[in-house]
Amino acid sequence: MAQTQATKVEHLLELENIGLSFKGVKAVTDISFAVAAGEICALIGPNGAGKSSLLNVINGVYQAQQGRIRFAGEGRRRMSPHDAAVRGIARTFQNIALFKGMSVLDNVLTGRTLKRRSSWIEQALRIGRAAGEDDRQREAAERIIDFLHIQPWRDTLVGKLPYGLQKRVELARALAAEPRLLLLDEPMAGMNAEEKQQMSRFIVDINRELGTTVVLIEHDIGVVMGICDHVVVLDYGRKIGDGPPEEVRQNPEVIAAYLGTRH
């Protein structure tokens, strides 16, 4: 018993029998897995396997028809995106969703919205709590800008930045919310090898330096095996693999369905 307690892993996120369908088409079926606090977990699988749908269920964009989600010890059947953000879940999107007409700094500052305590009227008149809050929010945003090395583009309009940098700005905005759980939907899609290496480094730094738990969707198996502690494999909405990268790599069902290297 003592041994069991000693080896017990603290889970930040637990999915229990999650089922989601759209007008009868099943996107995910009976998915259960857990993400330990402080780990980097990858969701992999072929296109249409249900990875993005599952990410949307986790942060409340979609409501699962079956099962429940437990986050930080608290179980819920339904959760709105706002609830998810308040509870410490932030995400980035497969297609960049930034304010292209705003500067990098202003985009990062939008990620601090939930950290503001002043009311809109205080902010409009710059009185009360709003007076000192701007400086604090700016400093917090600047720390993220420094962390992700995007200082040279601080005042540049996001729409003028190359794709790889926009991805980094989106990551910065998600980090600005100081999340406990960071969901990254294909953070390296469309990047060249050098940009992927740089982004991988940042994800590892976020995990190790800031202690943020990360769940990411990624197609590059080299990246997944290189930086992740835990891999969950989906195929046609079902889970077919769940474990450390080395274990998943040996799983015959995963090899057959996804890696396609059964010869």
Add this chain to the structure above:
Amino acid sequence: MATFTDNTQSDTLPQWLQQQARQQGTGIALRHKRLGVWQVRTWRQLAAEVEHLAMALQVRGFVPGASLVIVSRPRPEALIAVLAAQWLGGVAALLDPLEAAAAQVPLLRELHSEWVFAEGHEEIQRLRAAGLAPRLLIYADGRGMAEVSQAGDTLAFAQLLLGSDHRLEPQARAERTAFTFYRLGAGQRIEQQRISHAELLKEGWRLVHSEQLGRQEEALAARAFAAGSQARYLLAPWLIAGFRLNFPENLATRDQDRRELGPTLVAGTRETYERLHAQVLARLPEPGSWRRRLVDWALVAHPGALQRHLGYWLIRRPLRDILGFSRTRAPLVVGEALAPHTQAFFQALAIEVRTWPDPAQWHRPARWPAPLVNGWIEDSTQPA
């Protein structure tokens, strides 16, 4: 107009620092941009930090004549480490921060210094790749340090400043080496350049007098640790004249920071001016367009009265602002002179760049340690 006080008692760099701290203790000595905001250090604060670090080094066994190797991009902590080593009569050995990491590894391998200041994780990895295990390794940026295997005494810069209040007088001597610079010369042989306090101050004085530098100057130390010429024509004049030295947020933001700051003294290299010239050329309007014709009209070598006045307001003034030369009155190129077309471009903007040649003498170190034999260095004495 020079406003500094001539003091023949100060004949080393640390003594000049002490003198500035006495004469203008609350004046701003250093500024550096961090988290988007310029942070300041007064002369008194700077001198106190240098003295504290010198004491911390002394306690750990740093003796006069020892070398502190600096592997860092320009930042205040690196400058403080330089001055602390010199305070104790030691030598600051500097590597070019713009040099490729792979090129630094063989240099570091041969230096095998016992005392190293490394900027952060990346530089420490470079030291490890070179097989260096210094007696004391100081780092400024703690990011990623949890991953680094910490052999020997590895300490954060801030940790070393938590010293006692004991006083320590500078132990440097004018004729002793203050800086050593290294490079890989012909045939990948390591060459060394040594500069004494006396030589630095002599060259520094020459520049201060010639350019009439005073406390009111603002200078940007974008490449302060790149070469001996920067030590001669930026660091020494800074301590003598007592002006403000500004560090950019990082090397990637140096041109933006220069624009924001508008320094009065620019002690750049040929590469600095060429990079700025290239930036302007890349942004010029299409040839043949009316806007391009206007730019060409405004930037002619010998403008008429109308061209001079209208061209100033429409083209030259905005261009000087963008380049960060709006207030510059001492534009200097240290080392190699500018190419004629770059010189002509700055002249057209009414920026008369003056060349201060680098009198550097590179030579093979006389007491260089024996080459590596099976991974071991036979002679463990430190160079410089």
